[in-house]
Amino acid sequence: xxxxxxxxxxxxxxxxxxxxxxxxxxxxxxxxxxxxxxxxxxxxxxxxxxxxxxxxxxxxxxxxxxxxxxxxxxxxxxxxxxxxxxxxxxxxxxxxxxxxxxxxxxxxxxxxxxxxxxxxxxxxxxxxxxxxxxxxxxxxxxxxxxxxxxxxxxxxxxxxxxxxxxxxxxxxxxxxxxxxxxxx
Numbered sequence: 001x002x003x004x005x006x007x008x009x010x011x012x013x014x015x016x017x018x019x020x021x022x023x024x025x026x027x028x029x030x031x032x033x034x035x036x037x038x039x040x041x042x043x044x045x046x047x048x049x050x051x052x053x054x055x056x057x058x059x060x061x062x063x064x065x066x067x068x069x070x071x072x073x074x075x076x077x078x079x080x081x082x083x084x085x086x087x088x089x090x091x092x093x094x095x096x097x098x099x100x101x102x103x104x105x106x107x108x109x110x111x112x113x114x115x116x117x118x119x120x121x122x123x124x125x126x127x128x129x130x131x132x133x134x135x136x137x138x139x140x141x142x143x144x145x146x147x148x149x150x151x152x153x154x155x156x157x158x159x160x161x162x163x164x165x166x167x168x169x170x171x172x173x174x175x176x177x178x179x180x181x182x183x184x
Contacts, residue, residue, distance in 0.1 A: 002176045003035040003060070005094045007113035008044025008104035018105055021137060022047035024165040025102060030057020032173045037062060037094055040074040040081060044104050049077035060097070064090040091116050098132065099179070100172040102162075105138030114141065114159075115148075121158045133175035135160045137168045 006025055012018045026048035029036050036052040038045040040061020049059045061078035063071075067087050074081045084090035087109075095101070095116050103114040114136065121131035136145055142161045149156035162168035 001033065001035050001058075002099040003037050003097055004029050004100045004102060004172055004176075005037040005098035005113075005117070006044075006048045006102045006104065007038070007094075007106065007110045007117075008048065009106035009110055010039070010041050010043035010045060011107070012043040012047065014047075018044055018138065019047045021165050022104055023051035025104070025137070025169060026051025026053075026057070026059075027055040028165060028169040029172075030055035032169060034173065034176070035060060037097055039063065039090065039094070039109075040078050041068070041071050042075055044106065046075035046077065048104075049075050053077040053079075062090050062094045062097075095120050099176050100133040101135070102168050102172060103134075103136045103138075103141050105140045110141070111144060114144070118148075118154065118159060122155060130179060131158055133160065133172045134158060135162050135168045135171050137162045137165065 008022055022044040026036055030052040035058045037060040038048050040063040052059050059078050060080045061074040062082045064084045091113050101117040117134050121134050124131040145159045148154045160171050
């Protein structure tokens, strides 16, 4: 089963519009038969997890207990926790396990996850594989992608900008569906 990692802010609350977006993304991914992976904690991660769980989906949370000792474990909608020792290990596990990525509006952590996924998509052809789908959803992430592409010459064509949760999930689902099944 294909896995989609969703990156987003831990500070999002249920009254924030990003919460509803994240919950919808999780639900739509699960309805499409995709496994959802994220950082496993609260905020947008919890919203995505619970949206997927309510739709009968499977949720993987990649946590970093030594980095976040104040956080009391995974959010209640995570099915499987994969603990990492460092923030770099956590991000790389999330990026490496996924067949596609969606980045919601967030802060420095979300931007870091986005950049690692973007770089992974960039180097994929060097290994003879197609880049996994990478989609951003939200105004600040869209502006960030445009700025990064302009300032450092990053290939903006590797990042799709979605106008809403439905479009983000459709793009990822369609791109994953075009890829050969690695299990044969």
